[in-house]
Amino acid sequence: MSQVSNSGPLRRVLPVVEIALLVLALPLPWILDDFWVVFATKMIILALLAISFDLVWGYAGIMSFGQALFFGVAGYTAALLATKSEVTSIFILLPLSGLVGLALAFVVAAIVIFGKRIPSVVFVALGTMTGSYAVERLARGWSWVGGQNGISSLPRLTAGTFEIEEGIVFFYMALAILVAIYLAVRFLVRSQFGLVLAGIRQQEGRLGFFGYQVQSYKGVVFSLAGFIAGVSGGLFAFHEGFVGPGQLGPVLSTQAVLYVLFGGVGTLIGAVLGVSVIEMISYALPQIDSLGSAIQEFLETGWPIVLGVLLLATVMFRPTGLIGLVVGDRERIGTFGRRMRGADAKREAP
């Protein structure tokens, strides 16, 4: 007879990592100079994009190479409203960015996810990537949205009469949004809804036998991820003061995949960690003088190659990503739903 193999107290490292990263982030604007505060804010915004990918791939097993599509279209929509209609209120633009991402993700889900048969991972990956690529090409050739040059010199976001400048205020605003979305997603994936997502990830075909409308669950989670990517895209556009076709295409979509794979799939904090480490390395590496001018020059343009090799090594030798160094499998998988009551709880007691 088989024995209980995973008994014993569960070491909870994940909350420690989460709190440690937050504690590290909080004083940054007071320690770093302006350049690094702006850089850190950009990482926070990109972390939202990475979380949106982690939600669909790490939790629901939907391989989306199109997260940049929701990110970019939301950014473009907000930028167009700001430049053509002079709408700059964060209370309008940010929810609108999210809703644009959500609506677009729902449309994409209707094309590549919904249907009688379970779509293959490859079909969804190629479908979303094609969508991302097609819209990028469209934006590049459409002068009304700035063509190749995109839309630049965006006005600052406002909250009432207050202008939100890049720097300390933008940093804390982005951090607050990241924490709020992170907590909401964390709650979602650890809830009963998360349990169904885990079921979809493990044996999608089996869930229908318990009465679940699997496609509806996938549509909901994909749309929610679109909402998060949309919020990220809206914030990014105003933080950078610019939105361009590159923010719609497969390159950024792939970057989101890389962030999550490198940091650790299916943990959320891994996505944040992945963005932080990759963005830091990609900036810092070409700046190291001791590497020599030839290597520096190569890294400035050839960094994606290094990144690709790094990622390949991660996937081959450490598929649990950076977070897997400190967080065990059992904790990464997590537990779901409310605790059972009465006799069940007693049975579970050691």
Next chain:
Amino acid sequence: MADNPLLQAEGLCTYYGTSQALFDVGIKVPSRGGVAILGRNGAGKTTLLKTLAGELAATRGRISFDGTDCTRAAVENRVRRGLGHVPQEHGIFAGMTVKENLLIGAMGNRTGREHIEEVITLFPRLGQRLPQKAGTLSGGERKMLAISRALLGRPHLLMLDEPTEGVWHGVIEEIAVRLEELSKEMAVLIVEQHVKLALRVSQYCYVMDRGRVALAGPSDQIRDDPELTRLLAP
């Protein structure tokens, strides 16, 4: 066999691509009691169950469940109407705990959560393994988990495909007793290679051969029918 069966299939034809696996199959399952489907390997038993569950589409024929035509209904809609299915490969979520497997079965039916305690009473050993990964269970325990999980959907009809396959003989008896108990309260349709067990659990029996129903009748009569031995001969 009752005049108003819970499940009635008529003239079912099912194909795998261009290869026909079921030929005008008709069966009836009453609202209470056990019905067995016997047959050699490749006779079409599992195909029939999959067609009834909605996993395979019937090319021709009609399936009515609880008085409603569900020939074209999706799997999840059949489940919601009360058609439970435990497949041959049991389909447990190996990476989840026993408790999570049960929860996922309970949540499909909104009233199922309160039913978990009752199901654990049916298979007490599952209650001792709630925090254990389902992938580490023995073959018999996996079957028990799969049956329990299907029961959490509160089915009116429970269809089981080879519930004792790969199960240690000591556990087979436990499963058989539970199935007998269940068949007193609900409809049970069982596909089984273990002929004695199938005839013991059921009151009516269909014997399939080459995708067709070759023999049908009350289990206690079929048991002594020489045709049964011929149809099940390897």
